[in-house]
């Protein structure tokens with residue numbers, strides 16, 4: 001008779017096959033985080049009760065029952081998604097020369113437009129691809145993106161017109177060509193509109209965003225904001241650099257005064273060397289960023305009107321209801337090449353716009369290679385295969401599935417490999433700690449879109465904790 005080895009039954013925290021629960025200092029006076037990093041399960045535990053909870057077999061048993069479903073949910077999000085969106089660059093050219101742009105200067109200055117015929121042809125190929133792969137009733141999304149899509153206006157408008165039943169559309173624009181006619185066209189077709197603005201005054205904006213001749217854009221952006229007031233599908237992207245971080249809280253007030261419904265306060269992507277020159281220090285940028293978030297909270301309390309800071313809202317959602325997240329930089333592997341990809345004006349496809357201009361990340365050409373082949377290319381695998389488990393120190397970081405260790409383009413170009421962190425680690429660390437403090441204080445709804453929790457439910461609640 002043979003005697004089989006019996007594995008641990010997982011009765012105890014942090015030994016055998018019990019859950020690996022890491023206490024996390026979130027900087028709160030009452031609560032600490034308790035996180036099972038692999039499954040992204042978390043709990044907020046009173047600081048003075050941490051030992052009791054870790055020893056509480058009823059609590060552990062109850063969590064243990066749920067662990068598998070948490071693990072499966074994470075597995076699906078990380079490895080089970082198919083592309084549902086495309087960032088479509090219909091021109092290489094731009095009428096601005098922003099200091100941190102990820103598109104190389106010679107492309108923006110002298111590059112080509114994609115012809116109207118090719119834009120229509122590409123949309124046709126995308127439509128056919130999504131028809132085969134899309135498993136949901138939701139239409140796939142096409143976002144016309146940088147350089148400046150409105151420089152190729154006729155192709156842009158005709159593309160939207162022809163495929164209005166096949167895609168939902170969005171556009172990211174610097175607003176210089178966003179006139180009343182364009183706004184009315186986009187509004188009538190429910191196109192979501194993102195505009196870029198880096199500060200609450202012309203002087204601040206001029207430091208990073210100006211024309212090739214050095215002329216400012218503040219007046220034009222304000223004119224566009226006037227045209228967009230009252231539309232529910234518009235947002236402002238503000239890129240955080242050394243040049244504007246001190247004014248982030250003022251920026252939030254400015255956007256709120258202008259009735260902007262959503263904004264993104266993104267730290268500058270440091271893929272190209274020019275952007276690294278204006279990279280802020282992580283901890284200083286985090287301090288200003290958190291000040292700005294607190295300002296948005298106070299403005300909401302005073303006025304009853306929200307300005308949602310979407311990138312922070314996404315972090316909160318990644319903690320509260322991971323499957324409801326809307327942005328894909330803060331999950332590992334990130335969304336690049338996995339839940340979306342980027343199409344360049346030449347027809348070349350890259351995992352994300354961030355890689356346009358980096359030839360070794362070109363997966364193939366939409367007109368020649370077939371989208372499925374491109375998604376399976378080695379160039380794409382480099383990005384889609386980058387996992388927090390392979391990165392030091394992320395692999396042992398308790399918040400790795402709320403941060404995602406962005407961005408692979410930065411890791412590769414700035415730090416020398418996919419197994420490196422990107423440009424900002426401490427910034428993301430502080431952002432997640434603040435998110436937990438917001439949850440500990442029960443303030444999360446003030447930072448989130450109304451109705452964010454429709455269709456989601458709290459998965460695990462125990463007394464003395466907030467989950």
Ligand code: SF4
Nearest residue numbers: 329334336352406407
């Ligand atoms: S982390 Fe970088 S490569 Fe990934 S989706 Fe975000 S910007 Fe794109």
Ligand code: SF4
Nearest residue numbers: 394397400403405425
């Ligand atoms: S980048 Fe920093 S905060 Fe993010 S997972 Fe890695 S170690 Fe953690």
